[in-house]
Amino acid sequence: IEDPIEKAKIVYQFMQEKTRYISVQVGIGGIQPISANEVDEVGYGDCKGLTNYTKSLLDIAGVTAYYSHVEANSNEHISFDENFASLEQGNHVILNLPNENGDDIWLECTSQVAPFGFLGSFTDDRNVLVMTPEGGKIKRTSSYKNEQNLQKSKATIKLDEKGNVTGEIVIKSYGIQYDSKYTLESYEEKKVENYYKSNLWSYNNNLWIENVDFKNDKDIVEFTENLKILIKEYTTESSGKMLFRVNIFNVNGNSPKRYRNRKLPLRIRRGYKDVDEFEIELSPTLKLDGALFQDIKIENKFGMYTASIKKISENKLLYKRTLLINEGLYSKENYKVYRSFRRKVAKYDNIRVALIKK
Numbered sequence: 001i002e003d004p005i006e007k008a009k010i011v012y013q014f015m016q017e018k019t020r021y022i023s024v025q026v027g028i029g030g031i032q033p034i035s036a037n038e039v040d041e042v043g044y045g046d047c048k049g050l051t052n053y054t055k056s057l058l059d060i061a062g063v064t065a066y067y068s069h070v071e072a073n074s075n076e077h078i079s080f081d082e083n084f085a086s087l088e089q090g091n092h093v094i095l096n097l098p099n100e101n102g103d104d105i106w107l108e109c110t111s112q113v114a115p116f117g118f119l120g121s122f123t124d125d126r127n128v129l130v131m132t133p134e135g136g137k138i139k140r141t142s143s144y145k146n147e148q149n150l151q152k153s154k155a156t157i158k159l160d161e162k163g164n165v166t167g168e169i170v171i172k173s174y175g176i177q178y179d180s181k182y183t184l185e186s187y188e189e190k191k192v193e194n195y196y197k198s199n200l201w202s203y204n205n206n207l208w209i210e211n212v213d214f215k216n217d218k219d220i221v222e223f224t225e226n227l228k229i230l231i232k233e234y235t236t237e238s239s240g241k242m243l244f245r246v247n248i249f250n251v252n253g254n255s256p257k258r259y260r261n262r263k264l265p266l267r268i269r270r271g272y273k274d275v276d277e278f279e280i281e282l283s284p285t286l287k288l289d290g291a292l293f294q295d296i297k298i299e300n301k302f303g304m305y306t307a308s309i310k311k312i313s314e315n316k317l318l319y320k321r322t323l324l325i326n327e328g329l330y331s332k333e334n335y336k337v338y339r340s341f342r343r344k345v346a347k348y349d350n351i352r353v354a355l356i357k358k
Contacts, residue, residue, distance in 0.1 A: 079127035146271030163235035
């Protein structure tokens with residue numbers, strides 16, 4: 001292999017398959033690794049040891065890589081001071097591969113399952129101290145912004161005359177949405193079922209997960225969920241009509257808390273985008289009662305929301321929905337507008353169509 005990136009991929013995979021992570025809080029300021037030889041012999045190490053081991057392997061392969069100190073935290077982008085870095089500013093070690101053809105590559109060496117070059121929310125988008133032969137340098141890790149944190153859902157759904165729903169859904173996740181999903185494939189069956197029934201789709205009573213299949217494509221960093229579901233008695237009855245919520249699989253029901261006298265600015269830490277498309281087949285014994293709702297579109301500095309539903313055949317509907325949330329720091333005066341935006345999203349996500357029996 002001549003390409004240094006391809007070499008690095010092979011070395012990284014070798015390291016992941018050979019080692020496992022343990023926590024060791026020793027060394028100079030918690031920053032000095034144990035030797036690469038020792039990690040190679042025992043097959044385990046902490047972030048320092050595993051990163052140094054990977055760097056040593058890459059050195060032998062002729063690939064330049066630098067030991068890098070970072071402040072790791074999933075909830076904050078805590079950065080090293082650009083003017084005066086110190087060891088106290090970091091709590092984790094990752095590997096930096098300088099890349100002349102584009103953005104630097106960063107490797108998380110404590111994970112046996114992370115894709116090559118993918119950091120996730122633990123260490124992304126922050127200044128780190130990169131230790132080179134010429135001395136320490138401040139660099140910024142990869143970031144995952146707004147539309148890059150994408151989830152695409154496509155479902156085919158059937159509604160019978162008793163209000164029961166059967167369906168198949170494919171969900172593809174990227175960026176930080178991938179980061180929050182890809183460990184699902186390591187869960188036991190009961191834990192997977194609990195994730196969907198008690199967490200993701202907890203608003204759907206009488207939900208049954210009939211089949212789940214995962215595909216984790218590490219080359220393009222895409223996680224795919226294929227599910228078959230059953231929801232008994234999904235619809236509600238009102239005045240002889242069957243009320244059917246068309247957004248079955250991605251309801252944003254929570255609204256931000258109200259503050260009468262807010263003192264602090266609004267910080268949206270993570271942007272993301274959801275795109276949903278559900279084809280709904282109605283039982284031949286059912287028909288629409290009245291017109292479908294008009295297309296909905298809301299767009300502002302915080303993001304965008306669209307929803308539409310169309311009749312594509314005598315008994316089929318097509319529901320489409322997009323939600324984009326932009327990360328950013330906004331003044332406290334903007335909070336009321338943001339809260340109103342999210343309340344409207346929650347309202348439209350619960351919109352229903354009325355059906356009657358023929």
